[in-house]
Amino acid sequence: MGDEKVKEEAMRIIGMCQVLPRLVVFDLDYTLWPFYCECRSKRQMPSLYPHVKGIIAALKEKGIDLAIASRSPTADIANTFLDKLNIKSLFVAKEIFSSWTHKTDHFQRIHSRTGIPFNSMLFFDDEDRNIESVSKMGVTSIYVDDGVNLGALRQGLTEFAKNQNAVEKNKQK
Numbered sequence: 001m002g003d004e005k006v007k008e009e010a011m012r013i014i015g016m017c018q019v020l021p022r023l024v025v026f027d028l029d030y031t032l033w034p035f036y037c038e039c040r041s042k043r044q045m046p047s048l049y050p051h052v053k054g055i056i057a058a059l060k061e062k063g064i065d066l067a068i069a070s071r072s073p074t075a076d077i078a079n080t081f082l083d084k085l086n087i088k089s090l091f092v093a094k095e096i097f098s099s100w101t102h103k104t105d106h107f108q109r110i111h112s113r114t115g116i117p118f119n120s121m122l123f124f125d126d127e128d129r130n131i132e133s134v135s136k137m138g139v140t141s142i143y144v145d146d147g148v149n150l151g152a153l154r155q156g157l158t159e160f161a162k163n164q165n166a167v168e169k170n171k172q173k
């Protein structure tokens with residue numbers, strides 16, 4: 001499926017949802033691209049998982065903000081790759097630094113930068129421990145085992161709506 005076809009399908013999936021996240025946050029390694037960027041050279045030309053370009057274009061067009069939360073120790077390589085892929089300017093926040101915590105620091109920073117509450121965020125990552133700790137903050141967090149694709153997007157938006165309904169119900173109690 002080409003980028004345009006993926007984007008069309010992603011737009012259709014997003015269009016079916018009543019409630020949408022305000023911000024979608026992505027990990028980098030093995031979530032947006034199929035490698036650890038610390039093992040690469042800046043001179044190489046990186047590639048994304050096949051659905052990624054179409055999905056981020058669709059989210060952007062629907063007015064949903066995008067951000068990155070990566071524990072990569074080589075932020076310079078990550079930034080060079082985002083630049084080479086022509087997607088760097090699409091992200092409102094890029095938190096790329098190694099840490100002892102499982103991305104809770106990254107999300108605190110994203111929250112202070114954007115002012116968006118945790119329960120209005122949707123997050124994709126390929127590591128269970130990050131999913132676990134970030135979901136405890138109130139962020140809908142989706143585990144991906146083969147990178148971000150249309151299936152993961154659909155699952156993420158469905159989970160997000162479920163969590164949002166639970167929040168509303170609790171408010172009414």
Ligand SMILES: [Mg+2]
Binds near residue numbers: 028
């Ligand atoms: Mg990763």
